[in-house]
Amino acid sequence: MADLRRRLLAESLGSTLLVATVVGSGIMAESLTADGALALLANAIPTGAILVVLITVLGPLSGAHFNPAVTLAFLTRRKIAAGEALAYVVVQITGAVLGAMLAHAMFGVPLQLGEQARTGPGLWLGEVVATFGLVTIILGGARARPDAVAWLVGLYIISAYWFTSSTSFANPAVTIARAFTNTFSGLRPVDAPAFIAAQLLGAGLAVVLHRLMWPRGQTP
Template identity: 65%
Template sequence: MGIDLPRRLVAEALGTGILVATVVGSGIMADRLTDDVALALLGNTLPTGAILVVLITILGPLSGAHFNPAVTLVFALRREIGANAAGAYVAAQVIGGIVGTLVAHAMFELPIWQASATVRTGSAQWLAEAVAAFGLVFTILAGLRFRSDAIPWLVGLYITAAYWFTASTSFANPAVAIARAFTDTFAGIRPADLPGFIAAEFAGAVLAMLVAGWLLATPRNALETRPAE
């Protein structure tokens, strides 16, 4: 990649920050506008899917638009990003995400520093997060294999769907989970519940990498086929 590391890190921090500001801010707005939890969730879902399409489209050419430590881990394991750069990406994502939460609070005139009291724990929640992260990473890898130009839409649509078919509402992202622990609003997660979520997200992402590596591999006979001399 021809973009220098500092600009890539700013892109990752900015993208993750805007993503989290969208998740938290739309959650606050939805919660204020309706007492219907299902409608509030829809109001949280649609902006999140939409902003992912925008962010991946405009920042993907700069940093790859990971915005997610689990995605960065997968690309590091695939040796598509160096270990030092991957560590810097993760730091930028976490910092950017937390700043996004604080900005959302400021926009809605809420206390800037908060800690969530929303309980999100248990085996069903952890399984949901593993499934969410698996689907996200598999979508990215399959998109890279077959339709790289469609990745912004594929990811945005996947997350929009996963909000509704997973019990956890699809965090699927350790940096976003950490950032959401700093808001005691609709989108929050209790800090004590972070370890289970983060472990499940990383596990789902690595499993997706392994499955995709086998399922999406080019068949050996296709590589070995040669025209007759």
């Protein structure tokens, strides 16, 4: 694996491009259609596609986390040192916010805090499920089919956009960044902490399940 500086650059770049895709495709969808279902599809497919690309290209450098919940999951599995994990989280959040700013600049949309309400037990449960599934796919895929992780993650996110009530944010850095856009993909800043708490809970449950299914040292 690359030295820490290059890994952090990869995590920052990946987080920036991921959020630029999420926010940018949402802005494009809103400008082209008033059909909410079609707009969600137009948001989901580019997000899944960019994840396949970013994980394939940047995975060999940093592991392609782009997500504090994933980084913390790997920390609990002792796959990354605590200091490095903290650095990953900082650049993931910074890169994600830059991605939101980049999308707004490309489309000429003024940057402002989100006003779309996303709150309530159903949406919080949706985030627990979305993040649980994502981390389970990553941890399990990394053991069983590491060559397929990029496609597994991309396809999972596309499907989770549709089967979860929250449309699968599943990423604390992306959640923070989406609080800085008042477009299709945004949410109110006041709603972000509960989403992040649900995401961390989902990631923790996935780690527990992974330990039960694949005890340390056991060949999958």
